[in-house]
Amino acid sequence: MNYRNSRHTATMTGIAALLLLCASVLPAQVHDSQARDFIVRYSEGTVELQRAGSWIAVYPGDVVPAHGTLRMGAAAYAEISDGRATLRLAQAGVYQMSNLLGARSAPARQTITSMIGDRFRRLSDRPAPADPVVGGARATEVPGDVGIDWVGGEGVPDLIAAGRAALVAGDIDAAFNLFDEAMLYATDSERPEAAFYLGYALFLSGEPRGALSWLRTYRPDPATDYYHEHVITLAQTKLELAMGLDAVALLTGYTGSAAGARESELLPTAHLLLGLGHRINGDGAAAQRELQHVQTRFPGSTAAAAAAGALGE
Secondary structure, eight states: OOHHHHOOOOBOSSHHHHHHHTTOOOOSOOOGGGOOOEEEEEEESOEEEEETTEEEEOOTTOEEOTTOEEEEOTTOEEEEEOSSOEEEEOSSEEEEHHHHHHTOOHHHHHHHHHHHHHHHHHHTTSOOOSSOOOOOOOGGGSOSSSSOOOOSOOOHHHHHHHHHHHHHHTBHHHHHHHHHHHHHHOOTTTHHHHHHHHHHHHHHTTOHHHHHHHHTTSOOOTTSTTHHHHHHHHHHHHHHTTOHHHHHHHHHHHHTSHHHHHOTTTHHHHHHHHHHHHHHTTOHHHHHHHHHHHHHHSTTSHHHHHHHHHHHO
């Protein structure tokens, strides 16, 4: 799939609008009186619904009850929607719809997107390299309103810096084009950073499958200055694709590592995501433990407030 050509235009004019783009989602749980059936909008591979003790294949247009159970085969993918929310499943396994809905926390997602956006705003203030490697950037693709003088011939570090500035300005399409250009000219040592930012731009554009492809091209590396953002964005992307097992494994390793323990700013967010991952996996006790951990260990934080909201939903 060509994500660059297929993406919808998402140009906005401020960082606040950028954060709001990713904050509008369905509340975490659907009460019985509000439950609505879902419709399969798209599927690949074997997607089955449990019915009367048997597994029945479902296809686009078929109905999935809000309290039903789905089974995904190897390499299967499905998008199901009730008109208000779209659930995406991209990992083999058995899923309870109630668990999937229970992991969709609007306050949690807003907190995560806001936190990473603020950190990238600070990264965008980082001075550009003094001696950039010459590249072949097209000046016509560079945003004209992000405060960057562009004369052509800039190197990959400059393209990435300009892309970060475009993200801060709220111009996701321009940022994607800059990161795409950086990837085109990147050396082996520059490709991991360009790949990460490409994935992050796609994440903001609401394209988790494209984002996942780039975000996991290279493993998060503690030696990079975007390591923590890489872990959190990758984990959030996995959760949006209902890849709860993968997300929990990633976050468990991160929160238990020395690097994760030293990252006081994003550590609460990691535990918040870990709780939502356990919800997807149907482990209510582990989910409650992690969400309560955020409240007790990080009182007064935005993550603690989001955890409280998730516990009450």
